[in-house]
Structure formats: structure tokens, C-alpha cells
Amino acid sequence: MEGGNPVAPPGARTAADVVTPELVARLTRGLTGSGTTVSHTPFTGRKLADLPESGPEDVAAAFGRAREAQRAWAAVPVRERAAVLLRFHDLVLARQSEVLDLIQVETGKARLHAHEEVQAVAVAARHYGRKAPAYLRPKGHTGVVPTLTKVTELRQPRGVVGQISPWNYPFELSVGDALPALVAGNTVVTKPDTETALTALWARELLIEAGLPAPVWQIVLGEGPVVGPAVVAHADYVSFTGSTRTGREVAEGAAARLVGCSLELGGKxxxxxxxxxxxxxxxxxxxxxxxxxxxxxxxxxxxxxxxxxxxxxxxxxxxxxxxxxxxxxxxxxxxxxxxxxxxxxxxxxxxxxxxxxxxxxxxxxxxxxxxxxxxxxxxxxxxxxxxxxxxxxxxxxxxxxxxxxxxxxxxxxxxxxxxxxxxxxxxxxxxxxxxxxxxxxxxxxxxxxxxxxxxxxxxxxxxxxxxxxxSGLGRRHGSEGILKYTESQTVAQQRIMPLAPSFGMTDEKYAEFMTRSLRALKALRLR
Structure with a gap:
């Protein structure tokens, strides 16, 4: 002890023991980049790893791979997609010591605080693994003319979700946010912060081990001002967690392309x-x-x-x-x-x-x-x-x-x-x-x-x-946290008679018939 604060004892494990050349090579296998960027550990300031640095063309290629894989992934029954999340849940808890080490050496946080990320990811994986089929199930609605109009609301995946995640919670705010997008039938391209990229890459590796097809989740690395706008430029929906200032820029970029976004930003x-x-x-x-x-x-x-x-x-x-x-x-x-x-x-x-x-x-x-x-x-x-x-x-x-x-x-x-x-x-x-x-x-x-x-x-x-x-737009968790990654689609089937003059009705008789019908529907307290 020194000054009331614990100092790592002699012989304790260090960042070098956790982030080995073999681990870096394994986690970055398949990543493309025109340059190299370096990550460091806050505990000492020393270098952790050399990582491939993506440029705009690498981001475009990653979106191309994700888009090519998306249709086949969306065709997988939702219960099978959800089963991947439940297997991932078990793997995270069984191998948590690995990711706890990575979170600590990349963020510098205490181990108990790193464990909060493990808890949050396990909760999200379990929740969406169990509830996604219900959230995404087709829903019947009352049609304009009950019994004659059959209406079904479907939930279609948006396509390829672009995700920009921060450095402070690299496990929870990368894979934790990607899980609902993936189980909804989207593919995902994630840009994690470079200094905490190894944690996100480990999460991807474990999710693939749980059964996720590798092309379904792409990761690109690089400087935010370069890679971030490229992600926004190609995404069908954008999920961003970070500063309010950058969030406004992300929102402007998404709005210019008429794609949706969710933003979790700053707080006081x-x-x-x-x-x-x-x-x-x-x-x-x-x-x-x-x-x-x-x-x-x-x-x-x-x-x-x-x-x-x-x-x-x-x-x-x-x-x-x-x-x-x-x-x-x-x-x-x-x-x-x-x-x-x-x-x-x-x-x-x-x-x-x-x-x-x-x-x-x-x-x-x-x-x-x-x-x-x-x-x-x-x-x-x-x-x-x-x-x-x-x-x-x-x-x-x-x-x-x-x-x-x-x-x-x-x-x-x-x-x-x-x-x-x-x-x-x-x-x-x-x-x-x-x-x-x-x-x-x-x-x-x-x-x-x-x-x-x-x-x-x-x-x-x-x-x-x-x-x-x-502090932002949109929500994570619950129904909103998964439905935001979908487009609602209404399918209405009209039966027996059209919503137009028929059976010899004149326009005037049809208007009278519909007026009586509307009054009757109100009297019956139908919505």
C-alpha cells in the first residue's frame, strides 16, 4: 500500500501478459486497412498493439460485405438468430476473465467496474435472446372495415446498421448495442474507438463462436473524423454513443441521407x-x-x-x-x-x-x-x-x-x-x-x-x-431498443368488397353507406 492506494504487487500480471502478439494477430485477422494505428494502455501509457487503420475505401468494402450477407441472415428464422445470442450469453460468462483483462488494460478501469460491462452484455443477450421473437412477431390490427379488411404489421430489418461506439464501455457499448440489431435481421458495421478496439474484436470473435456468420458483423478501425463520416455515409441506420458535439454531426449526416439514427450523448x-x-x-x-x-x-x-x-x-x-x-x-x-x-x-x-x-x-x-x-x-x-x-x-x-x-x-x-x-x-x-x-x-x-x-x-x-x-435521441433496451433497427410494414388485405362504390351503388349511395358505417363503428366503441 502507498498513500492509501494499492500498488500492483511485484510479479503481478501486466498488459503485456494479456495483449500478446498472438492475440492481436488472431483478433485482427481479416481486417483491412491502408495504414497502421497504435493503441496504448492507460495504466502505464505504453503501447498495446499495432492495428490496421481503415480508410474510407475500407469502410465501403466492409459495408459491401455486410450488405451481401444481410439477405441470407435475414432469412434465418428469428428463433435461430436469437439462439446465437443465448449461446453467446453462456460463453461470455464462462470466459469473462479474458474480456475483463482486455477491458482493464484498454480503459484503465478497476476490475469490478469492468465486470459491470460483463453483466450488461449478459443481460442484453439474455433479454433479446428470449424476447426478440415476440418483439418482431407479426401483429394483427383492426382494419378500416372490420372483418372485410385484414391488416398485419410486419417488422423488416433496415439492412446494414452503422455503429460508432466509444472508449469508456468498449464491451457493452459495442456488442451490447449490436445484439438487438443483429437479432432483428440486420448486419452491422462497427467503428469502435481505436484505443479500445481489442475488446470489440474479442466480442466479435466470441459471437462468431456462438454461431454468428462472420460477414454479418464487420469492424473497421481508424480515426473518428475519417472513418466516422464514412460509416454514416453508407449505413441504412446509425447508432452512435459519444459526445453531444459529435452526435449533432452524426445526426446531420444521417438526416442528409434520410436514414434514421439513435444517439446516446452527454450528461450532467x-x-x-x-x-x-x-x-x-x-x-x-x-x-x-x-x-x-x-x-x-x-x-x-x-x-x-x-x-x-x-x-x-x-x-x-x-x-x-x-x-x-x-x-x-x-x-x-x-x-x-x-x-x-x-x-x-x-x-x-x-x-x-x-x-x-x-x-x-x-x-x-x-x-x-x-x-x-x-x-x-x-x-x-x-x-x-x-x-x-x-x-x-x-x-x-x-x-x-x-x-x-x-x-x-x-x-x-x-x-x-x-x-x-x-x-x-x-x-x-x-x-x-x-x-x-x-x-x-x-x-x-x-x-x-x-x-x-x-x-x-x-x-x-x-x-x-x-x-x-x-443527451440524445432514441432509446436502447426494451422494445424500442430493437424496433428502432426495423422498418414497420403494413400489409392490408381487402375482402368481399372494395373500399369504393360497388354492387351497383352510385357515388352518393356509397358516401351515405360509409357515413352510416363510420357512425356505427364509433357507437360500437371500435378503435
């Missing part, structure tokens, strides 16, 4: 601790909500609003827990928090904290980098006295930094929580579940957790998850 998420909250449980929940994956989670908490009657007690417990957190680089369970992922993230975190302090904010815990542990480590940081002119007040930090504010009543708390263009996630803590749910309904956020920070809503895969306002 609030947690409300009400006067009747269990402050001990709330403090523990705030640690999870603020510092999981070093705060590099779109749905993590960056604003803490605490009722003035419990604020002192809550802050005392929360700060004590934050100060006691163990930082580490080990490829094993035990560390409470890992590293930031890049120098850019470290610069943003440092700038936000230093500017806030210079303008009068107080550091209650943390507030400094820890190069003694690793080049990108930063302590869990709690600020008080943050005000609007400070960048950390309104801008997304995306790091282990949270600001504490006090409020007098619930109306004030709701107004403060909603005073942001973002609307991704929120959290409410109270001993009264009914009060918590009622207050949650007043918050402008796509998901709200009562007595949990983010995991309860996100892990409930039958329910939609996504953002309002600047």
Missing part, C-alpha cells in the same frame, strides 16, 4: 438526497454513482443536491468514503477506482478542478492527479461552493469529480436538477418510495433511479434507456 446528471434519506446508504450510493469507471460513464453523477437538514451528515460520510477509496492498476479485484483513459480526459478534469478552486470552490476530497500510481490517475474529488461561472458547474467533466449543493425544499431541488440542457440520468434518495417515484416523474431525464445511482434503470433491460434534450 444529478442526484437528490431528500430530508428523509438514509444518509449512510446515500453516501455509499453516491460513491458508486460518482466514481465508477473513474466517472467516465455517461450516466454517472456529477451534481449532488442534498437537503440542508441532512447535508452535514451526508457530506461527512460521503467525503470519508471518497478519501478512503483505493486506486490501483492490478488486473484483479480489490481496487475501488482505476485510471482515466487519456491525457485529454486528465486535462479536462484538472482544468475543471483548478478553475473552480481559483474562483472560490472548496476541495473536500481529492483534487490532485496521482502520477505515482499511473500517468492518468486522478483522485476521487468532491467540491463545494461551485457556482455558475465555473466550467465544472455546467459542462460535462467525465471524470471523478462531483459538486455538492444544498437545497431547502423539493421544488427547489427539482428546478436545480432540471437547470441543464442535458437529460440523461438522475437519482433520488428517500425512505419513502412513493415520494421518490413522484419526484422522479418531475425530473427531465430519460432514466431516474430511486435509492440507486444508475444501475437499477440501466440494468432493467425490458425498459427503455436514453436521453432527453442534449
Amino acid at each position: 446528471n444529478a442526484m437528490l438526497v431528500l430530508h428523509d434519506a438514509d444518509v449512510e446508504k446515500a453516501a455509499a450510493g453516491a460513491v458508486r454513482g460518482c466514481f465508477s469507471s473513474a466517472g467516465q460513464l455517461c450516466i454517472s453523477i456529477e451534481r449532488l443536491y442534498v437537503h440542508e437538514s441532512v447535508a452535514d451528515a451526508f457530506v461527512e460520510r460521503f467525503v470519508a468514503r471518497a478519501r478512503a477509496m483505493r486506486l490501483g492498476t492490478g488486473l484483479a479485484y480489490g481496487a475501488d477506482m482505476g485510471s482515466l483513459v487519456s491525457g485529454r480526459q486528465l486535462e479536462t478534469v484538472t482544468r475543471h478542478v483548478e478553475e473552480a478552486v481559483a474562483k472560490g470552490a472548496t476541495v473536500l476530497a481529492g483534487g490532485r492527479p496521482r502520477p505515482d500510481i499511473g500517468p492518468l490517475f486522478y483522485e476521487p474529488t468532491v467540491l463545494e461552493g461551485v457556482e455558475a461561472p465555473m466550467a465544472v458547474c455546467a459542462e460535462e467533466t467525465f471524470g471523478p469529480v462531483v459538486s455538492v449543493y444544498r437545497f431547502r425544499d423539493e421544488d427547489e431541488a427539482v428546478a436545480l436538477a432540471n437547470a441543464t440542457p442535458y437529460g440523461l440520468n438522475a437519482s433520488v434518495w428517500t425512505r419513502d418510495g412513493r415520494r421518490g417515484r413522484a419526484l422522479a416523474a418531475r425530473l427531465r431525464a430519460g432514466t431516474v433511479n430511486v435509492n440507486e445511482a444508475y444501475a437499477a434503470a440501466y440494468g432493467s433491460a425490458q425498459s427503455p434507456m436514453g436521453g432527453m434534450g442534449d
Whole structure:
């Protein structure tokens, strides 16, 4: 132990033990690229792998392969496609140590936080493996003239889905989002972040082992400004997770081609601790909500609003827990928090904290980098006295930094929580579940957790998850998470008589007949 933080013991496994030349060669086999790009591990900053770098022509070729494979894949019965997901579920759980190692060396996160990705992928695979046939089943609807008009709604795959996934959750936000698209009968072309590409490539390899035909999921690697627009330019639908700024560009590109898109973007998420909250449980929940994956989670908490009657007690417990957190680089369970992922993230975190302090904010815990542990480590940081002119007040930090504010009543708390263009996630803590749910309904956020920070809503895969306002468009999970990858098609069959004058009716008699029929349908309360 050093400075209250665990240091990897001598002889512990390292990134070099995980990412071997043989592994890289196996995972990148078949990938095309006109150049080479390099990935690094945040734990040390050292090189992880040389990877093939795609250009626009490589992206076009990948879409060509995916498009060629799509018709045959869509012809596979949905239950057989779903069975692939269920086999994948079992393989993920059986071989989780492999992907946990990869997630850790590519993102720098603690192993427990990496396991959140394993849990999320397993939940998504099980959910869509079980529910996809029902979500995609043809549905009958009442026709314009009951019994005479038979109407069926079909769900047709869109074709080739283009997916752009980020670096912070490379397993869950690559394969986890691809699964519903694939089981719906689409093929997928994914551009993962280069620094975390090995995790996505491992996921593809395991899904192929579970029975997915190899051409059905293509992966392209390269710089976002080069490869991202090329993906948008060829896709029949675009799934994007990342920053709000880039999300707007993706939306513009999709709109120009009249293709749909779903966007999960940034957040400045609030947690409300009400006067009747269990402050001990709330403090523990705030640690999870603020510092999981070093705060590099779109749905993590960056604003803490605490009722003035419990604020002192809550802050005392929360700060004590934050100060006691163990930082580490080990490829094993035990560390409470890992590293930031890049120098850019470290610069943003440092700038936000230093500017806030210079303008009068107080550091209650943390507030400094820890190069003694690793080049990108930063302590869990709690600020008080943050005000609007400070960048950390309104801008997304995306790091282990949270600001504490006090409020007098619930109306004030709701107004403060909603005073942001973002609307991704929120959290409410109270001993009264009914009060918590009622207050949650007043918050402008796509998901709200009562007595949990983010995991309860996100892990409930039958329910939609996504953002309002600047936090995005569309939803993942539940019916919306798979139906967005389909086109609805209405097939209407008219029987016995047409919807036109017939059996010798004049136009006037037909109009009278239809008028009487419409009145009768209303009287019968038919929809």
C-alpha cells in the first residue's frame, strides 16, 4: 500500500501478459486497412498493439460485405438468430476473465467496474435472446372495415446498421448495442474507438463462436473524423454513443441521407438526497454513482443536491468514503477506482478542478492527479461552493469529480436538477418510495433511479434507456431498443368488397353507406 492506494504487487500480471502478439494477430485477422494505428494502455501509457487503420475505401468494402450477407441472415428464422445470442450469453460468462483483462488494460478501469460491462452484455443477450421473437412477431390490427379488411404489421430489418461506439464501455457499448440489431435481421458495421478496439474484436470473435456468420458483423478501425463520416455515409441506420458535439454531426449526416439514427450523448446528471434519506446508504450510493469507471460513464453523477437538514451528515460520510477509496492498476479485484483513459480526459478534469478552486470552490476530497500510481490517475474529488461561472458547474467533466449543493425544499431541488440542457440520468434518495417515484416523474431525464445511482434503470433491460434534450435521441433496451433497427410494414388485405362504390351503388349511395358505417363503428366503441 502507498498513500492509501494499492500498488500492483511485484510479479503481478501486466498488459503485456494479456495483449500478446498472438492475440492481436488472431483478433485482427481479416481486417483491412491502408495504414497502421497504435493503441496504448492507460495504466502505464505504453503501447498495446499495432492495428490496421481503415480508410474510407475500407469502410465501403466492409459495408459491401455486410450488405451481401444481410439477405441470407435475414432469412434465418428469428428463433435461430436469437439462439446465437443465448449461446453467446453462456460463453461470455464462462470466459469473462479474458474480456475483463482486455477491458482493464484498454480503459484503465478497476476490475469490478469492468465486470459491470460483463453483466450488461449478459443481460442484453439474455433479454433479446428470449424476447426478440415476440418483439418482431407479426401483429394483427383492426382494419378500416372490420372483418372485410385484414391488416398485419410486419417488422423488416433496415439492412446494414452503422455503429460508432466509444472508449469508456468498449464491451457493452459495442456488442451490447449490436445484439438487438443483429437479432432483428440486420448486419452491422462497427467503428469502435481505436484505443479500445481489442475488446470489440474479442466480442466479435466470441459471437462468431456462438454461431454468428462472420460477414454479418464487420469492424473497421481508424480515426473518428475519417472513418466516422464514412460509416454514416453508407449505413441504412446509425447508432452512435459519444459526445453531444459529435452526435449533432452524426445526426446531420444521417438526416442528409434520410436514414434514421439513435444517439446516446452527454450528461450532467444529478442526484437528490431528500430530508428523509438514509444518509449512510446515500453516501455509499453516491460513491458508486460518482466514481465508477473513474466517472467516465455517461450516466454517472456529477451534481449532488442534498437537503440542508441532512447535508452535514451526508457530506461527512460521503467525503470519508471518497478519501478512503483505493486506486490501483492490478488486473484483479480489490481496487475501488482505476485510471482515466487519456491525457485529454486528465486535462479536462484538472482544468475543471483548478478553475473552480481559483474562483472560490472548496476541495473536500481529492483534487490532485496521482502520477505515482499511473500517468492518468486522478483522485476521487468532491467540491463545494461551485457556482455558475465555473466550467465544472455546467459542462460535462467525465471524470471523478462531483459538486455538492444544498437545497431547502423539493421544488427547489427539482428546478436545480432540471437547470441543464442535458437529460440523461438522475437519482433520488428517500425512505419513502412513493415520494421518490413522484419526484422522479418531475425530473427531465430519460432514466431516474430511486435509492440507486444508475444501475437499477440501466440494468432493467425490458425498459427503455436514453436521453432527453442534449443527451440524445432514441432509446436502447426494451422494445424500442430493437424496433428502432426495423422498418414497420403494413400489409392490408381487402375482402368481399372494395373500399369504393360497388354492387351497383352510385357515388352518393356509397358516401351515405360509409357515413352510416363510420357512425356505427364509433357507437360500437371500435378503435
